[in-house]
Amino acid sequence: xxxxxxxxxxxxxxxxxxxxxxxxxVREFSRAVFAxxxxxxxxxxxxxxxxxxxxxPPTFAVVVQEATLAQLLNEPDAGxxxxxxxxxEQSFTYDRPIVxxxxxxxxxxxxxxxxxGGNAMVTAQSTMNDAEGEHVVTATSTLVVRGxxx
Amino acid sequence: xTAAPATALEVGAVVxxxxxxxxxxxxxxxxxxxxxxxxxHYRDDVAASVGLPGVLAHGMLTMGIAVQxxxxxxxxxxxxxxxxxxxxxxxxxxxxxxATVGIVAKVATVDEDGRPKRIDLTVTAAGQTVLxxxxxxxxxx
Numbered sequence: 001x002x003x004x005x006x007x008x009x010x011x012x013x014x015x016x017x018x019x020x021x022x023x024x025x026v027r028e029f030s031r032a033v034f035a036x037x038x039x040x041x042x043x044x045x046x047x048x049x050x051x052x053x054x055x056x057p058p059t060f061a062v063v064v065q066e067a068t069l070a071q072l073l074n075e076p077d078a079g080x081x082x083x084x085x086x087x088x089e090q091s092f093t094y095d096r097p098i099v100x101x102x103x104x105x106x107x108x109x110x111x112x113x114x115x116x117g118g119n120a121m122v123t124a125q126s127t128m129n130d131a132e133g134e135h136v137v138t139a140t141s142t143l144v145v146r147g148x149x150x
Numbered sequence: 151x152t153a154a155p156a157t158a159l160e161v162g163a164v165v166x167x168x169x170x171x172x173x174x175x176x177x178x179x180x181x182x183x184x185x186x187x188x189x190x191h192y193r194d195d196v197a198a199s200v201g202l203p204g205v206l207a208h209g210m211l212t213m214g215i216a217v218q219x220x221x222x223x224x225x226x227x228x229x230x231x232x233x234x235x236x237x238x239x240x241x242x243x244x245x246x247x248x249a250t251v252g253i254v255a256k257v258a259t260v261d262e263d264g265r266p267k268r269i270d271l272t273v274t275a276a277g278q279t280v281l282x283x284x285x286x287x288x289x290x291x
Contacts, residue, residue: 025183032183033214034170037222049226050291057221058230059214063184087209089283091234140234 003079004120004145008110013075015107016067018131023100025063026054033057046099053100061092061128065139068108068126080122080145088121089142095135103131111140118147158264159257165269166219166255172207172241173248180211194245207241212251212280216273220255220286232287241275251275258285265290 023043030040035057038045046054073082098104105128112123125140159165177191186208189196197205213235221230243249251273258268271284 029183032176032180033211034218035214035221036218037225039226057214058217058233059210062210066185087237089234089236090210090213092232093287094229094231097229 004113004115004122005077005079006113008072008075008078008122009113010110012107012109013068013071015105016071018103018105019064019067021056021060021064021098021100021102021104023054026056026060026098026100029060029063030054030057033059043100051097051099056098056100058092058094060098061094061137061139062090064098064104064106064128065126065141068106069124069141069143071108072110072122072124080143084146086144086146087141088144089123089140091140092137093140094137098136102136104128104136106139120145120147159260159266160264161257161260163257164254165257165266166223166253168219168253170215170218170251170253171248172211172215172243172251174205174243174245176248177205177207177211177243180208180214184208184210186210202240202242204242204244207243207249207251209237209240212237212241212273212275213284215251216253216271216281216284217286219253220269220271220288223255224288224290226291228288228290230286231289233285235271235273235284236282237280238282239275239278239280241280249275251280255286 039049039055106126108126110124114121123142127138128136181187254272255269257266258270269286273281
């Protein structure tokens, strides 16, 4: 059995350092996920489509989310052994696309801890707001922490 | 502009279909772009030492690639407002042959005008499904 602390449920971590979305980072990430639409690469194309700058692909939010997952994994009383963690599920819910120039602040809350067949499943959502405090995207991850015999 | 959203579609209609070939180079590129430098995604010895059948694609790379056919189909007429997957099987990336990710995107639900609201993805590699419950929520502009 694994010993993820069930009292993590409902815990909200301090907001991570704001993440400034850079144009070149969006282009680099877009190339890496084979995103070819000019709105991801060309600011003029993005403006013509109604955006302020190049648009990040749908899974880009994971880059911003990462710092909050590190908070969870490093939490002293969480009981999560990183070497046993497997990514089980991932989702993103957007109010608007992320664009270069956004300054996003992510705040993680643990929403569920379950035990299933000797494994623990920890679900955490990271809420990302822009510099005006408006919600942009919520990224939700389920991490599977494998038990000793799994 | 794509003509697709102007056309009413039936549930089950295929809106996009594509095979994407990835190589170890793709994994290194994604590691740098995403900041996920877990060595199981580029080192055979580390992958073997933890019992894996080989170097694996990042799940988030597979997820990121799998949504692109839908994003391109939407073009500038809409955007992806929601996207979720389960990582059900790893994608093993051979050092010489790479791996091919197959993507089929089908309409799952439509609005009253017949425009898709949710599009479901079937994502396979080496003949097996690698993402479960891969669902894309689209919004037209």
